[in-house]
Amino acid sequence: MRRVPWRVVVLALILAVSAGACGNDDPVGPQNHNPVITSLTAFPNVIGRDDSVIVICTSTDPDRDTLVYDWFTDGRLYVKGAPLYDHFLYQTYEPTRVFYPAYVDSPTDTAFVQCNTRDRRGGVSNYRSVRIIVRQ
Numbered sequence: 001m002r003r004v005p006w007r008v009v010v011l012a013l014i015l016a017v018s019a020g021a022c023g024n025d026d027p028v029g030p031q032n033h034n035p036v037i038t039s040l041t042a043f044p045n046v047i048g049r050d051d052s053v054i055v056i057c058t059s060t061d062p063d064r065d066t067l068v069y070d071w072f073t074d075g076r077l078y079v080k081g082a083p084l085y086d087h088f089l090y091q092t093y094e095p096t097r098v099f100y101p102a103y104v105d106s107p108t109d110t111a112f113v114q115c116n117t118r119d120r121r122g123g124v125s126n127y128r129s130v131r132i133i134v135r136q
Contacts (some may be wrong), residue, residue, distance in 0.1 A: 030032045033062040037129040040128035042113065044056075045092035049136050052080070055117040057128070059095065065119035071097050076134060078102045091118075101134050109134045 040059045047053050061067055068091045071079055075087060080098035082089040089097070099113055111132045117125040 011135075019105065030063075031042055032065075032119065032121045032123050034123040035059050035061040035065070035067055035119050035125045037115065037117055037125045037128045040113070040115050040130045042130045042132050045131070046133040047101065049101050049104050049134070052098050053077075053132050054096055054098050055113050055115070055130060057095045057097075057117065059115075059117040059125060061117075061119050061123065063119065063121075063123075065118045065120055065121060065123070066093075068093060069095060069097070070116040070118065072114040072116075073099060076102055076104070076109055077113065077132070099132070104134050104136050107136050 037057060041056045042053050042115045057069055059067055071089045073079060073087045077099040079089045111134050112129050114127045114129045116127045
């Protein structure tokens with residue numbers, strides 16, 4: 001049986017360790033953490049056809065990054081600041097948003113608003129939802 005020179009073994013180990021380190025762009029640098037939504041509150045939570053509601057998203061980022069807010073709603077509400085007939089508004093810097101009824105067919109209907117926060121470094125929170133009662 002032929003012996004492998006020790007220099008070849010050392011070189012193979014160095015190459016193997018170097019190749020394993022290539023999988024992470026910055027293995028010792030700071031890691032990004034996802035933002036966390038602690039609450040999503042509507043005030044008031046019951047509105048009439050000609051009223052509006054303000055929704056407040058309380059969110060924090062463990063890394064203290066600047067957050068952006070993505071707002072979504074079903075077809076029963078419009079988002080103030082979004083183009084008419086769009087029921088979403090992306091990348092706003094305000095943690096509050098005003099919504100108003102778009103279409104009310106029944107005497108009482110339930111609408112919802114969702115919020116998502118992002119930190120612009122790839123961190124994303126889980127969506128939170130709040131229900132709003134809309135009366136004719």
